[in-house]
Amino acid sequence: MFRRLPESDTATLRFKIDGRPATGRAGESVAAAMLAAGVVTCRTTPIGGQKRAPYCLMGVCFECLVTIDGIGNRQACLIPLTEGMDIRSQDGARDMAGEPVTEAAP
Amino acid sequence: MKRLANVVELAASYDLAIIGAGPAGMSAAVTAAEAGLSVLVLDENGAPGGQIYRGITGTPVKRREILGAEFWRGEEIVAGFERCEASYAPHATAWSLAPDGSKGFEIGVSLGGAVRHIHASEVIAATGAHERPFPIPGWTLPGVMTAGAAQIALKANALVPDGRVVIAGCGPLLFLVTAQLLAAGANIVAVLDTAEPGNWRRALPHLPGFLRSPYLMKGLRLLLKARRANFISRVTALRAEAGDDGCLARVAHTRGSTETTLACDTLLLHQGVVPNINLANAVGCEQDWDDGQLSFVPRIDDWMQTSIPGLSIPGDGGGIRGAEAAALGGTLAALGAAARLGRLSQDERNQRAAPVRAEFERLSAGRAFLDALYRPPKAFRVPAEAETIVCRCEEVTAGEIREVVAGGVTGPNQLKVFLRCGMGPCQGRQCGLTVTELMADARGVSAEAIGSYHLRPPFKPVTLGELASLPSNDAAVKAVVR
Ligand code: FES
Numbered sequence: 001m002f003r004r005l006p007e008s009d010t011a012t013l014r015f016k017i018d019g020r021p022a023t024g025r026a027g028e029s030v031a032a033a034m035l036a037a038g039v040v041t042c043r044t045t046p047i048g049g050q051k052r053a054p055y056c057l058m059g060v061c062f063e064c065l066v067t068i069d070g071i072g073n074r075q076a077c078l079i080p081l082t083e084g085m086d087i088r089s090q091d092g093a094r095d096m097a098g099e100p101v102t103e104a105a106p
Numbered sequence: 107m108k109r110l111a112n113v114v115e116l117a118a119s120y121d122l123a124i125i126g127a128g129p130a131g132m133s134a135a136v137t138a139a140e141a142g143l144s145v146l147v148l149d150e151n152g153a154p155g156g157q158i159y160r161g162i163t164g165t166p167v168k169r170r171e172i173l174g175a176e177f178w179r180g181e182e183i184v185a186g187f188e189r190c191e192a193s194y195a196p197h198a199t200a201w202s203l204a205p206d207g208s209k210g211f212e213i214g215v216s217l218g219g220a221v222r223h224i225h226a227s228e229v230i231a232a233t234g235a236h237e238r239p240f241p242i243p244g245w246t247l248p249g250v251m252t253a254g255a256a257q258i259a260l261k262a263n264a265l266v267p268d269g270r271v272v273i274a275g276c277g278p279l280l281f282l283v284t285a286q287l288l289a290a291g292a293n294i295v296a297v298l299d300t301a302e303p304g305n306w307r308r309a310l311p312h313l314p315g316f317l318r319s320p321y322l323m324k325g326l327r328l329l330l331k332a333r334r335a336n337f338i339s340r341v342t343a344l345r346a347e348a349g350d351d352g353c354l355a356r357v358a359h360t361r362g363s364t365e366t367t368l369a370c371d372t373l374l375l376h377q378g379v380v381p382n383i384n385l386a387n388a389v390g391c392e393q394d395w396d397d398g399q400l401s402f403v404p405r406i407d408d409w410m411q412t413s414i415p416g417l418s419i420p421g422d423g424g425g426i427r428g429a430e431a432a433a434l435g436g437t438l439a440a441l442g443a444a445a446r447l448g449r450l451s452q453d454e455r456n457q458r459a460a461p462v463r464a465e466f467e468r469l470s471a472g473r474a475f476l477d478a479l480y481r482p483p484k485a486f487r488v489p490a491e492a493e494t495i496v497c498r499c500e501e502v503t504a505g506e507i508r509e510v511v512a513g514g515v516t517g518p519n520q521l522k523v524f525l526r527c528g529m530g531p532c533q534g535r536q537c538g539l540t541v542t543e544l545m546a547d548a549r550g551v552s553a554e555a556i557g558s559y560h561l562r563p564p565f566k567p568v569t570l571g572e573l574a575s576l577p578s579n580d581a582a583v584k585a586v587v588r
Contacts, residue, residue: 001268008166008264032263040353041248047501051352053248057255058157060236062531
């Protein structure tokens with residue numbers, strides 16, 4: 001939960017977060033745009049289903065993994081927001097194509 | 107500076123490849139380009155500055171006083187970088203680096219959705235620092251982030267945490283972030299200071315060096331600004347607690363024998379920065395445990411060269427000295443590389459280096475005092491509670507690690523096999539130090555004796571889609587098959 005300083009230029013890029021329309025500023029990362037759009041949780045963990053959110057915003061922790069335009073496990077804090085992006089939070093494990101991974105073994 | 111956006115714009119070979127466009131990388135590029143080297147700078151961010159000057163070329167924060175004079179010092183160095191002859195690839199990731207006989211290095215680069223291998227005769231890895239792990243109960247809850255993350259959100263995006271903010275930990279950056287967030291109008295309900303009062307005694311022997319460095323005045327100014335917040339000192343335990351929604355709702359802290367709980371919406375954690383050693387480690391550079399900085403540090407010589415000839419690590423990646431020393435270290439590394447490539451004579455190199463080195467040493471001398479003064483307490487480095495998560499990716503707890511150690515597992519690499527600890531996407535960046543110190547504590551031996559994870563390339567994830575873009579030549583086959 002973040003707010004934009006009033007002096008910052010207006011958010012003009014349109015994107016979707018879990019189907020919900022939102023706007024972001026040109027030049028910001030997907031993670032920043034999500035935080036500004038009121039997103040608190042960006043994924044649940046593959047093992048314990050724990051809620052997680054961006055933690056470091058500098059590419060170190062990999063907590064910010066989301067699915068962008070159908071491709072899973074993207075590092076939201078390193079990827080620049082672009083017009084029309086379809087961003088989805090991730091539940092559990094994903095393979096690199098963004099499909100949920102079904103675990104066969106225990 | 108020539109900006110590259112696509113792998114097809116990359117040359118096959120450069121005299122010098124620089125990884126990271128923070129102060130060390132930028133100043134290395136300027137010096138090397140001046141000496142006539144062909145230089146490629148690869149950086150993960152979209153604009154130069156590194157983390158310290160993050161967003162400096164395009165920050166939406168208009169009031170300069172919010173970010174402070176120290177931040178804006180970066181403008182001069184970025185301007186120099188923009189004027190120099192180097193090629194610069196933003197949003198680029200270097201994911202592998204392999205010494206290539208005596209001829210240099212082969213680097214795996216991903217840029218604009220495709221990958222290439224390029225050759226560089228010399229490499230400067232200016233990969234900087236990241237925040238030390240801060241494993242407390244509840245540190246994985248949404249609503250908890252690092253103080254550095256909040257600072258990046260402010261610098262790069264003019265974002266301020268909404269609602270009640272608690273900041274906890276110790277170190278110079280804690281004060282800086284507090285001052286910046288106050289100036290930006292954040293509602294900081296408390297700053298929970300975890301520094302141990304006894305640190306002063308341990309820091310005193312380092313005071314003369316500190317007094318000669320410019321840290322003193324900077325530090326005092328900052329302290330005065332940050333102290334306007336509600337400071338609560340001598341905090342000995344912290345716990346983040348979730349509300350019904352599974353996100354952060356409260357933070358509990360212990361002071362003396364009293365525990366107090368504060369309702370809050372955001373908790374920012376920070377207890378210092380440590381060198382980002384992943385690349386150095388994956389390539390096999392010798393490293394040593396630094397007990398002052400409580401971290402592994404790559405072994406470097408006077409020209410920032412590691413144990414691998416031709417690979418240099420200036421800046422905080424080679425030991426924390428701060429942004430100004432990093433810029434000077436970058437210059438020294440570039441002079442060293444230029445001389446090894448025969449573009450500067452030893453005399454020229456030494457002559458140009460002398461004033462830079464003198465200033466570098468003056469700045470470095472101030473660091474030991476800060477390291478001792480803000481040494482993070484053991485309670486926050488080695489979690490005592492069994493259920494505290496150590497490896498965030500694989501959800502491995504301190505209790506599980508202690509159990510496995512009791513069962514005879516001796517080191518971090520063996521631990522991976524038993525618990526998958528450090529095998530998640532972050533490759534141990536977050537848990538590496540905690541694991542080392544926790545195992546050292548459990549076994550009653552030194553951190554040096556425990557050692558660290560051995561990492562392997564790719565040290566950053568590459569997708570199969572990106573790999574498919576490799577032109578089919580020997581290098582491509584090698585990259586996938588090896
Ligand atoms: S928030 Fe840490 S990697 Fe993106």
